[in-house]
Amino acid sequence: MREDSSPDPLETRLAACLARLRAEQGWALETLAERTRISRATLSRLERGEASATAGMLGRLCAAYGRPLSWLMRTVEEAPAALVPPAAQTLWTDPETGFRRRSVSPPGPGLRGELLEGRLPPGACIDYARSPLPGLEHHLWLLEGRLGLTVEGVAHALGPGDCLRYRLHGASAFACPAEGPAARYLLAIIQP
Template identity: 55%
Template sequence: MWDIFPDMGKAAEEVEVRLAGRLAELRIERGWSLEELAGRSGISRSTLSRLERGEISPTAALLGRLCAVYERTMSRLLAEVESEPPQVVRAGAQQIFRDEETGFVRRSVSPPHPGLRGEVVEGTLRPGADIAYGTPPVPGLEQHIWVLEGAVEITANGHTHTVGAGDCLRFRLWGASRFRCPGPDPVRYAVLAVMP
């Protein structure tokens, strides 16, 4: 279950509908059948069909796989279903994605915008949360991950780093990545991502 624009009810539902439609558009723009997308993403045809019809909400892992296939960051995909983004992104209007299954909460602090190459995301993982992405959303994506509270174990391009409060890990992502919260406390971190 994910939640965009918490406490905004109808607006959140409209964004969910637009996201489902955008996922279908991206597949059609490439001329792919559901079977071909299933092969490229590793997501079953029936799950893809239900996602595109808005019958189910994607988990962070599913959305991450689709973003990789479509060569987009998650923030860019979500920005594509918003109305024209404002220059000042007020705290109450920042998109929030919640994946209850994995314990991941993602706030789009500064979403992608035409003419800007960077975005800022806040991530929170509960103790024991473990999220893996098989491929980067965009090969060579530059990331700066600054831990605000707690500690997180990050694996990127085959190297694992434990990053604590105040530390910053920076790299270009070419391969698989994984974020794990070893606990005992949640971790909260900021990600600055810059498109190549």
């Protein structure tokens, strides 16, 4: 929710999309809770737009539905034009960690890739239990700060200018050291 307590249009569309996805699967809230390890009450509040999902929650929901987070965000974002000026780039902030995700170049019809800017505050960590779509190709270029990135059990310590390329099939974790600046990076994601 926004500070003025009026509903955020992106959050409203996200809530509706989450409710629609569960309905399409024919799952009860209990079934989705078992698959995601998110409580039934929290899932209900998310679908009604009464709570904001964290990055971890969205990752678990996308994994349960077999869709990448980029698909979910593309579904709830306004349809992008070919030129995406900064003011039109959707910015989402994780209410739990303060992680900021900017959709610099959102996926579009006929395009398999997207470009995201991430900013992880000092001391923050985000864990994803599995890839929502096995085989996603990632190219992460760290612009500022330091970032610990664990991909399927292999830990990588990135510094400014480092680029890590990988295909994601399993778990991943992003961590910014508590000492020092936020980790800011660009992430190119290409669907298989």
